[in-house]
Amino acid sequence: MALTTGFPLLDSLISEDKIVEFYSLDRELLTLFYHRVIAVSSPVQVVLVGERGGLDPNMVERFQRIYGVTGEIRVRRAFKVEDVSQVLKVVRGEAVIVDPYQHRKCYSNIVKYLRLDGSRKYIFSFMDREREGSLFGAHSAGSILKLSRTKGGFKVEIIKSVTLGRLEIPFATWEIFGRSESGLIRWII
């Protein structure tokens, strides 16, 4: 199964990019979002960077049930910064990478291994890319998307894209849980 956000519009906008980075200052929102992405992309490889936390298996399985997907999710964790590039070296093919730059170090090595085999990667970062924009492989990401909460839901802003200018797409809260887009199931299958 290929990497997908599960939102056909978003997917079509980033379809040309090898490395897509999603960031947000809203931890809860981004976490919910990437759990959904992992579920709808399954079977999929996931790399979790950091000492603690990062994945709620129950949440992923609930998303899988909602969308009728049953693929296996294979997880590897990189606890300290020295582990990150070693783990990325070993991961072949498409993958979801959670918070690879959190240590704010060794980014050139990390970026090198992210791009190593030329396959697609979705990166999720808990950082303010607009303030730390010039660092940490921003130049290597094909697209950078910002997620932020709005009154009725959330919005996705395309901050950087090879093909597009700045674009803003709103979503309602319940769209995360799949109550819209009847075409979604068709898309996944």
Added chain:
Amino acid sequence: MEGYVVDILPGAGSATLVLNGFKTVEVKTTFPIYIETRDPDRVAQHPDVVYYEGEQWRYLDGREVTLYRFELRDLRAYYHLSKRYRVLNELPTVLSQTLFRLGALPFRKVSIRRGEVEIVKDELDLSELSIASVVTEDWFGPSPTGHKFRANLNGREMTGDLDDLSLRADVAECMGRACHKIRASVKLNMEEKRAPVSVKGLIEWSYVSRTPVRELMRATIGKALTTNEAWVAFKRRVIIPDVVPRVEKERNLEQLRSVDKGGLVLFPKLGCFNDVVQVDFSSLYPSIIIKYNISAETVDACHDVVTEIGHDLCYKEKGIVPEALEWLVNRKEYLKSVDPERAEAVKWILVASFGYLGYRNSKFGKIEAYELVTHFARKTLRNALEIASERGLEVIHGIVDSLMVKGRDVDDFVREVQERTGFKLKAEPMSWVVLTSRRDGNPYPMRYFGRTSDGVKMKGVIRDNMPNLVKDFLEDLRKLMSSASDCEELMTLRAEVMRLLRGYLERVISGEPRDYVMWVKGIPYVRGVRGFYDARNGFLGRDLEYYRQYLSRTVRVVYPWL
């Protein structure tokens, strides 16, 4: 000359061994540094390199490599070279390695004749050393700027004005100006101390890790713990690495769910229970590590035992961590009857060793090893619960490595659990135990108190950050409750508990300033009418209502029959 090695002071081409009784001896020595390099001659160009030798070492994964050991005239060269080259075997520390080579180890008795050192007594006998602890005090308690002192010299307590302080010791921990007023071969400044043990505990750590006590004081427990493991590696010529990048095994969600857990914790029944036995596994986690030979380099090295969680055990070679822990477990048992304070210090290292297996910067651990240990711990406790159920015992509480059971033939139960799990147990009868709930009504696994043969034992009740007044109250309440021999008698103490509480509520009004002090993150505070204030600025009054409510809340937690 003979004496206990208390410290080592490096010099140029020599080191001064400091012995007890302020004796010193200078011995000739160089200092070793291990560097991985393809060009040892280049390194040897440094003026302080006396000579070098190639040695065959291996990495933890078995890879053989030639390491060069350079002998340095001066320790400054060590730091200089560390910045330029890849230095390995930084633990045990260079001073520790130097002492080892000289034939002298910290806190062993040595004899030095014509520059030759020999250990004459390996066991640490503290009676031949003078050890002191000096704390300066202000009105609110210990303070580096206090004018009074409280000292303990070899078990003898002394107090007085700082100006009158005069004391001599081999090893002394001290605070503030007291450090200037005492004479000691090794002074340990308490303000810099990060280790959570007393001076005697530090000395024990120094003995166990063979590291000068000065080097341990500013470090966390990790240094003593890792050095103990490093010595095992050192003897095997296994390289002690700096940072070890690791790639863990890939898991699916099911596997992650089943291994990513801590210890088994049950939620206790609430209330008071008579005739309960607390059954504890002795050093369960270290015992598991030893029994199943769990270490970074042994897990999955071969497949002698295939476990349910996908990691395999290998018994071909004894693991570094199991070997390092085995002698500590034995030492702790031996010290219990010799010096409980030192036994406690060793217990600290044992407790931390498990956590270190899973720590990201651990040198000899890895996450798979950590997961194996928690898996076996949960399995062991589950087995014990099953056996309790088979024997018709009521399980009141269970938490990680300990159970509280009620029923008949508990001794047989203990025997059966030991036989079937292979781990040792200790049983402590309690005439009664009380398990209370949190404010939201939920049972609270970490808090209980019960009466043992040594009086009432309280767990999770007294917190460090409580006001002194409340701590004193809890202490008096504890003594009062010790008089009850069962739950029914405990409930009849109601009137006396009320009397005690009333006495303390009055003390809130007329107490000493020190009563109101509470320590939060190393700073003394008092709650005044306008909020909390730093006690170091002086006593500026107290908020009566706050302390009254604190007492009332506390008594309701501990004595729910009010």
Added chain:
Amino acid sequence: MGRTQPSFTASVDSEIEKLSRIADRVGLPCLRQAVTEASKRVRYFQNASYDEMMSPQELVMLALISAVAEGFCSDGGVRS
């Protein structure tokens, strides 16, 4: 307490809170009481399931069913 996944107890509590919120919004008093009773019992269900593979949702549902099964309602609702 896991390193990566949230603690089981925290997940259970979060499920209970979610059910409480929804029960409040729906406004049926018996349901609300049943959820409250379930939250009191759920710890003991956690204990009993220590060696089974149960998700927080399954556990909370079981606790809720047990509350309903014992007719836990004093507001004139149907008692079994």
